Amino acid sequence: MKRISILGSTGSIGLQTIEVVRNNPEMFQIDALSARSSLDTLIEQIIEFRPKEVCIFEEKHEKTLKSRLKELGLDDLVEVSSGIEGLVKISEIETTDILVTSVVGMIGLLPTLKALEKGKTIALANKETLVTAGHLVMEHLKKYSGQIIPVDSEHSAIFQCLVGEKESSVEKLILTASGGPFRGMQKNDVAKMTRIEALKHPNWSMGQKITIDSATLMNKGLEVIEAKWLFDVDKDDIEVVVHPQSIIHSMVEFKDGSVKAQIGTPDMKGPIQYALTYPERLHSKEPKLNFHTLKDLTFEKPDMEVFPCLRLAFEALEQxxxxxxxxxxxxxxxxxxxxxxxxxxxxxxxxxxxxxxxxxxxxxxxxxxxxxxxxxxxxxxxxxxxx
Ligand SMILES: NC(=O)c1ccc[n+]([C@@H]2O[C@H](COP(=O)([O-])OP(=O)(O)OC[C@H]3O[C@@H](n4cnc5c(N)ncnc54)[C@H](OP(=O)(O)O)[C@@H]3O)[C@@H](O)[C@H]2O)c1
The missing domain is CATH 1.10.1740.10 (RNA polymerase sigma factor, region 2, helix turn helix motif)
Structure with a gap:
């Protein structure tokens, strides 16, 4: 039985983590949950999983949350906090085996550092933390006895490809990108695209921020930076390849020219479950790949003229x-x-x-x-x- 705490349990990754936990009640128990303002979803999760601590980030909701828990007769069971102090408190819970960091944005930085100081295992989805302060997170990882297991599908894929391999055997990492909703379009047409069009991702259903980042290709840029820190590689040894079908989740090329790819359906529950069960693999109820119906797997070079955010991320990494x-x-x-x-x-x-x-x-x-x-x-x- 592993005890899990989730920072950002009401978001896209948070809800899918909850589903993995719900599907495997004999494997996981929830210690703590957090949301920014989604009170109703958080309360439903509290009723179902009875965590010992919760954080509602926006302080204005703390009083309401406490009184609703009182009405439900749960106020004695659950400790409620708010703000960054609340997130940090959850990240330091003694009994938690794995902290899932699925908040969006660099608000995850302090809780991540604090969890590492406590030697926790982090299932990391919150890429902005690694982008803004990757060197500090990695220093903490070395200094304390914590562990980071990536949740992002590309990094999970690379992590899986590297199992059993020597660091010195790696030639380069190849991150795949769907290309987003504006793939193949000209710059003057992309310029007219609005929020509505940018939110229509072809393959993945995700939170709003990452969906826009996927449309600008900044998401891939953030992932290049994330990969640099997680796998300790030079920026020149990370290549981005557009692969619109999102079946190959990423690849590793080795010194001898052999390339390992991790492939599967585009479903975040796969990498989430792997991060929670690593090094074990659990049965999954999700649909599997069917090679008889699988059609083309195609590849393109990313267009950094039309999508300058990817270029900016490479340049920032260089600086x-x-x-x-x-x-x-x-x-x-x-x-x-x-x-x-x-x-x-x-x-x-x-x-x-x-x-x-x-x-x-x-x-x-x-x-x-x-x-x-x-x-x-x-x-x-x-x-x-x-x-
Ligand atoms: N979604 C994906 O498929 C996916 C895939 C790979 C990586 N990621 C990464 O995972 C992270 C989460 O993405 P997501 O798509 O799950 O985002 P999301 O759907 O927007 O969910 C974000 C979660 O964090 C909470 N939150 C937002 N701002 C907060 C703040 N300032 N303080 C405390 N909590 C806050 C939200 O609470 P409320 O619900 O109350 O707003 C929600 O629980 C991002 O770093 C993203 O890049 C996501």
Missing amino acids: GGSSLTVLNAANEVLVNEFLKDKISFYKISDIIEQTIKVHDYISNPTLSDILEVDKWTREFVFKNVIN
Whole structure:
């Protein structure tokens, strides 16, 4: 029996993690859950799984949550907290074996560092944390006895391809990308695309932020940075290949020219379950690949002219240091503005590029530098560019 805590249990990854837990009651027990503001879903989860702790991030909901738990007679069983302190409290719970980090954005940074300090195993979906402060997370991983198992399907695929292999045998990592809803389109047509069109992802049903990141290809850029940190490879040894069918989840090329691919249906419950059961594999009730009906598997080069966010991510990775924090923070703000129909599609890449250019670069930022740069970037994007 493994005890699981989930940061962001009401989101796309959180709900699928809950489903994996629900399907395997003899394997998993929930210690703690958290949401930003989705009270009703969080309460349903509390009723079903009886966690000992929950965090509702937005403080204004804490009182309501407590009184609703009282009405249900659950107030003595569940401890309620809010804010970043609440997330950190959950990440440090002594009894938790695996912390699933499925919040969206760099808000996951402090809880991730704290969980590693406690030697926890983290099933990591929250890629923004690794993008903004990958070097700190990796230092923590080395210093304390924690473990990170990737949940992102590409990184899970690479992780699986590397089982039993020597680090020195790896030539390069090949990350596959669906190409998003605007694949194959010309730049002047993509420029007119709105939130509604950008939210129609061809293969995956995901949270809104990652769906927009998939349309700009920033998601692949964030994943390149995530892969650099998780697998300790140089940026030049990471290649992105557009594979519209999303059947090959990613690949590893070895020194002898052999390539290993991890393939399966595009369903996040696969990598989530693997992260929770690793090194074991559990039976899954989900539909399997059928090779008799599987048609073409095709591959293309990503178009960095039409999708400049991927280029910007590679460039930020080349610069390293605070450029990565600026890339991430500016993208978080701009995607949010795009989702509110306040800016057009290419404003996202244009403003990220400008902001990286003008910021005061720090080559090896500390945690407090990162928090400062993140704050500066958000304010800069709001004050000088959006308004
Ligand atoms: N979705 C996927 O298929 C997928 C695949 C690979 C990687 N990922 C990564 O996994 C992470 C989560 O993605 P998602 O698609 O599951 O996002 P999502 O559907 O938007 O869910 C985000 C979760 O985090 C909570 N949350 C949001 N902002 C928060 C804040 N400031 N403080 C505390 N909690 C907050 C949300 O609570 P509320 O419900 O109350 O808003 C929700 O539970 C992202 O880093 C994403 O890149 C996702």
